[in-house]
Amino acid sequence: MDFLPVFMQLNGRDCLVVGGGEVASRKAALLIDAGATVHVRAPELSDSLQNSLAEGRIQHRAGEFEAADVNGMTLVIAATDDAAVNAAVHAAATAQQTPVNVVDDPDLCTFIMPSIVDRSPVIAAVSTGGSSPVLARMIRSRLETMIPSAYGRLAKMTADFRDQVKARFDKPADRRIFWEHILQGSVAEMVFAGRDEEAVKVIQQTLDSPDAVQGDVGEVYLVGGGPGDPDLLT
Structure with a gap:
């Protein structure tokens, strides 16, 4: 077992998402659902993130990522399409021993986000340890039919x-x-x-x-x- 499966209490905790695209939007939405205070660092925001900002669901800091952005964060997610930025996020987070997830790069992750079946408060999570996200999604789809709302x-x-x-x-x-x-x-x-x-x-x-x-x-x-x-x- 390469990763310990845990459920983290994030209600009211500050969490950072680096990136302003749709992938970042999906990650931010998960954190919002978990009750986190979500900070988004990106030069520009997608339409969905703009909507979240207008609704007061996220906080936005415009501009490029800086190592100081990690200060005080419970966890960090890098969701940009720039490998250099993602690596910088990983370096800054690990320097502060802050859990970090770099989307689609398991080698730079100290935690991974599983595919989930959300029947709150019942949550089923499926992970392949980053080796096959497609397989994890397939298993999740099967579980969704087995676990009614x-x-x-x-x-x-x-x-x-x-x-x-x-x-x-x-x-x-x-x-x-x-x-x-x-x-x-x-x-x-x-x-x-x-x-x-x-x-x-x-x-x-x-x-x-x-x-x-x-x-x-x-x-x-x-x-x-x-x-x-x-x-x-x-």
């Missing part, structure tokens, strides 16, 4: 009950059993069918039930497989 609503719904569940069950094992029952049962089916209010009521009713955990504990039987032939299970 309802998973995001389901996750938000369970978050609303976390404190109640912790208060109801002292043991982590009991909380796990409760959530497994909720997420694998009718509640999930209701959310996928758009019946969110009904699902909330079922969660509350289950939580209020005196046997919310005990009733879900089953039995395990030891099965002998003999030599491995499925017809010889005992």
